[in-house]
Amino acid sequence: MIVLGRIVAPFGVQGWVKIHPFGDDPASWRKMSHWWLCSDDSAPDAQWKQYALKACRPHGKSLVAALAEVPDRNAAEAIDGFFIAAPREALPQPESDEYYWADLVGLDVVNEAGEALGTVSGLLATGAHDVLQVQDGEGKEAVERLIPFVAAYVLDVDLPARRIRVSWQKDW
Template sequence: MPGNSGNDRAVVVGRVSGAFGVRGWVKAVSFTDPPVNLVGYRPWTLRRGDTEHRADVLEGREHGSAVIVRLRGVDTREQAEALKGFEVTVRRSQLPPPAPGEYYRVDLVGLKVVNLEETVLGEVVDVMETGANDVLVVRGDRERLLPFVQGVFVKSVNLEESRIVVDWDPEF
């Protein structure tokens, strides 16, 4: 993929929340939709702080609101418990392409934001979920929170040019 979307950054898709049973299965909170999609991303990279290691998914399934997964080399409850708190990450290239007009957060972070008058407002440093709509955290001369509402505030997103055009007063 061209532009910012072509990079292969790590994307957090879940978190290990503990052990399940006594045979080494882990329970994970999935950030994918539907949650069971977490099982299909292989391999995982488990990350906590500066610690990072590959985890090969052998099998998994939904279990209530969580997902339970068997990982290669994790055979005891104690080994599974030791993974509690690790983030589950995959490479950006492992994710399916988004639908037209939709974007992965990881693709928006780092884009330059300009308004209709070409005033540079800054760079997207984060995307927050608020329930109603996502909000771009844009850092430039100061930090701004811009609602990611396409057609209203967000006029265009161009991943190839690494820029977002917004209808936004720089004084706000």
């Protein structure tokens, strides 16, 4: 499953929910007839429950949505905090130079000099742009680098090679 966002609160009394999206094009989710919900974002696919999407619209920087299986506020409160996901085949194909966050997590990051900077452990949405969280090492010796996911720093993403090349120094 590709995790798309998280339900952050009930919205109104008719079962609508407010959603914090984890990407920059949540309006495209309206094209999907179903969403999959689970309280654990790393759960196996079999634990995700399918919900029919009745309606979805932008609301500020988030979304609000109505699901067929969520008829009222009590039902919306029961799924508060759940993650929203979809199987890869249900998602629209990303454009050239666009990536799903799930495709970037786990990739090795190297700089122009070929120095290994670590592995992408996650991404942060800052409003202006996304930021790669790059973990180098483990335990007390671990270093986390925050690298803006913009063309000035990210030179190329090679999904088949599982590598991101960046313009970033090891001591930054």
